[in-house]
Amino acid sequence: MIGLFDSGIGGLTVVRELLRQAPDASFVYLGDTARTPYGNKSPETVIRYALEDAEFLLKHGATSIVIACNSASAVATEALRRAHLSIPIFEVITPAVEAVCRLNVGRVGVIGTRATIASRAYESRLRERGIEVIAKACPLFVPLVEEGWLTDVETKRIVKHYLSSIRQAQVDAMILGCTHYPLLSEIIQRFMGKQVRLIDSGAMVVGELLRHVSQDGARSQRFFLTDLSARSEEIAAQWLARPVHFEKADI
Ligand code: DGL
Numbered sequence: 047m048i049g050l051f052d053s054g055i056g057g058l059t060v061v062r063e064l065l066r067q068a069p070d071a072s073f074v075y076l077g078d079t080a081r082t083p084y085g086n087k088s089p090e091t092v093i094r095y096a097l098e099d100a101e102f103l104l105k106h107g108a109t110s111i112v113i114a115c116n117s118a119s120a121v122a123t124e125a126l127r128r129a130h131l132s133i134p135i136f137e138v139i140t141p142a143v144e145a146v147c148r149l150n151v152g153r154v155g156v157i158g159t160r161a162t163i164a165s166r167a168y169e170s171r172l173r174e175r176g177i178e179v180i181a182k183a184c185p186l187f188v189p190l191v192e193e194g195w196l197t198d199v200e201t202k203r204i205v206k207h208y209l210s211s212i213r214q215a216q217v218d219a220m221i222l223g224c225t226h227y228p229l230l231s232e233i234i235q236r237f238m239g240k241q242v243r244l245i246d247s248g249a250m251v252v253g254e255l256l257r258h259v260s261q262d263g264a265r266s267q268r269f270f271l272t273d274l275s276a277r278s279e280e281i282a283a284q285w286l287a288r289p290v291h292f293e294k295a296d297i
Contacts, residue, residue: 047266048073048259049108051099054082054192054271055278056226057114058285060138060248065286067252072266074106075114076295080272083188085159085224089121092161096122097129102297106268110134110259116158116223116247120165134258141250142221143171149243151218153178157208158223160185168223180215184208184224191226194281197233205230205237212238219243229285270295 048064050057054077064071076099078084084092096118100111111133113119113126119137127135146154154177156168163169163183172179186204195201212220220238222228225248235244271278271292282290 047107047263048110048112048255049076049100049103049106050074050112050114051076051078051096051103051118052115052225053077053084053095053117054079054188054226055282056188056191056224056229057248058282059225059228059246060112060114060251062286063246063249063252064255068256068261070265071261072263074103074108074266074268075270076102077271077278078297079192079275079278082192083159083185084115085117085161085188086185087161089161092118093122093125096126098297100126100130102270102295104130104133106270107266110136110255112136112251112255113138114225114248116225117161120162120167136251136255138225138247138251139167139171139223141254142223142245142247143168143175145245145250146172146177146219146221147175149219151177151243153180153215153217155212155215155217155220155242156181156223157184157212157220157227159183159188162223168221180212180217182208182212187224187230188226191229194277196229201230202233202237205233209234209237217242219245221245221247223247229281268293272297
């Protein structure tokens with residue numbers, strides 16, 4: 047059984063891709079909505095939360111873990127791997143970097159939370175591969191997504207505020223380095239122009255995941271949140287194009 051976690055509903059962008067490629071996959075999803083966002087918190091705090099999230103998933107039958115959150119992938123992957131030596135742990139940054147390298151492009155934008163951008167996890171790996179990087183933290187995007195403000199005029203204004211410098215730099219591609227951001231991809235794409243390839247960091251990990259984990263046992267698909275709200279079920283149902291029932295997680 048695959049365990050996935052994020053600070054909130056953003057990791058559902060990974061679940062969507064998982065369901066597209068393997069509709070009968072068994073998984074347990076945890077969104078830590080009670081403590082979201084992670085991206086504005088210190089690495090120590092994000093590591094502590096990530097360890098607790100993984101513990102919860104393992105207690106609920108997970109035999110592999112997907113860190114469906116860039117912020118936690120950037121700062122907590124090592125700690126998680128050290129704490130769970132026998133469990134395969136997948137992070138979302140390396141597959142996104144590899145996807146960009148396959149595009150053979152020269153200049154790339156990277157957007158993410160403050161934690162992800164400050165870690166320079168994308169920047170340093172892309173620069174090592176000879177790619178020019180323009181990175182930008184977009185801390186207001188996560189609360190906008192959690193609120194379901196996906197196409198509002200205020201959201202468009204904030205997109206313009208954050209992304210103008212990257213647009214001016216005329217990048218060839220841009221990494222959506224936060225699993226919440228694909229929910230805003232429509233307005234981001236419109237603002238950046240259709241010549242800019244958007245890379246969904248969450249979606250890229252699924253191919254690697256399915257190559258490494260085998261699925262056995264009866265199909266089970268459970269969704270947990272640490273704080274329940276009707277709004278989350280609405281957004282999740284819209285995003286996954288099916289009804290989603292969230293159970294309350296106590297961690
Ligand atoms: N979806 C997350 C990420 O990919 C978490 C964002 C946050 O909680 O700040 O970084």
